[in-house]
Amino acid sequence: MTRKYKFFWDLIGDVEDGRPNLGDSVDLETYRLMQFTMRDVLEERFGTDVTDDIFFNAGKLAGREFFRQYIDPVESVDEFVSKTQSILKNKRIGILRLEEAMIDKGRVLLTIDEDLDCSGLPELDYETCIYDEGFISSLFECFTNEKWKAEEIDCWCTGARTCRFLVTQENCEAVNA
């Protein structure tokens, strides 16, 4: 397939140059409007499962690019954590906190407060941060060069005041034991 939309960072453009008056931020409602309408149309066309898969993989792609752009290079787990925490906070994506970080054992439990995608959403009976799941999986994959999967186990949408993710390394004996 010839690609028209393959992502590369320069596509984001020179925001400073392009928006001298409006700057680099946009109203969060608008961001959610775009994301949730796109999700609506995708679901209508392709069904829920495919839509979730698309969101997960888009999140993964974003996580990978984000890691390259803002987090790499990092030497230690501590540096990876603190750098990720501060960049997510500075970019106002969310407040990352670790509950346990057994990266060497293939298991990490983390929360994201004030999450970009879901904080303040009405109560639904499903976890909604699938894009985040992909994004977080990717950050861990890029850092460790192993396969990781993030699963949202509590979400604002299900009444939690914070989104909680269990991130596990796939095929890690320590986790499966």
Add this chain to the structure above:
Amino acid sequence: MSSQRNDNEWIALIDTFLRLPRIPDDLCNDAELTENPNFQKLHRYINDLRDLSAALSRGDLQMFAYTKGYILSNMKALQANLRHLTWQTKQVAEGDFSQRVEFLGEFSDSFNEMTTKLQENNLELERLANVDFLTQIPNRRSAMQFLEQTFLLYKRTLRVFSIMIMDIDYFKSVNDTYGHDIGDKMLKHVSTTLRGVFRASDMFCRIGGEEFLAILPETNLAGAVCIAERVRSIMENAALDIGSAVPLKQTISIGVSNALPGDEKYNDIIIRSDNALYEAKENGRNRVYTNPPEDVGALLKSLSRTNAKRRQSRTADDSPPDEHGGSAAPPANIAE
């Protein structure tokens, strides 16, 4: 079969469920309850609330509640925060004092105050561990760390460096004659007098008793001899006011050595410097000796000739003076 409950009885029942630590035995097999799916859902919720709140109250942070909902989620948020706090505390224990809490109200302030104080104390302890208490210049420990680093760099890059060991002459007699207070004053006097002689990139420290060590990166043996001679001559003229008619003057002897390609450990350089110092003492004190042995007087004479030439050409091109030994006083009566 159980009887059908009216509204008030249902409310009373739920009230009981919320208050008690476990379900009363007689209700466990009550068909009206076990067969009502709505009640079962509520019952699961209350059970989770009960278990999670009990776990939280005893500080057990491992219980995992899968039931959703606002009240339970607030507890889960508290649990998540406490777990994060536990993680942060471990980080602090590992020496990461950058951890700050901003999600637990008053407790956050105390935690943050604690980490700030720990950080300050830690820095102070680190400083104390590396500084000689009496003279407030670096001690033997930090000198050896610096020397090791400099030596490793030398082995990798062959960037020259030298060291000098300085020993106050007849120090014992100062103590014996004037007492230990004056002895201490003399040690402080030497360190404050000599501090300014060295570059910021040098290491000048007290390594014990009346012995001082200077490590001079990027300095060859001739350059080091030049500085040593300056040190010797400064001390020869520096007087310590001890309240008597005649101020106290105490000379020092110096052994200089440089890193050599054959050196296997930094101690090799120290041994040579020590041997040179021994020679300086043996040959009358207030002297600079080197190891490998060089004719120090001749070395200084040739250095001062080179420097004079350099100074001439410098006035021409206005370049800044050489910091180390460039303007050293010409050799005096040393090592004749």
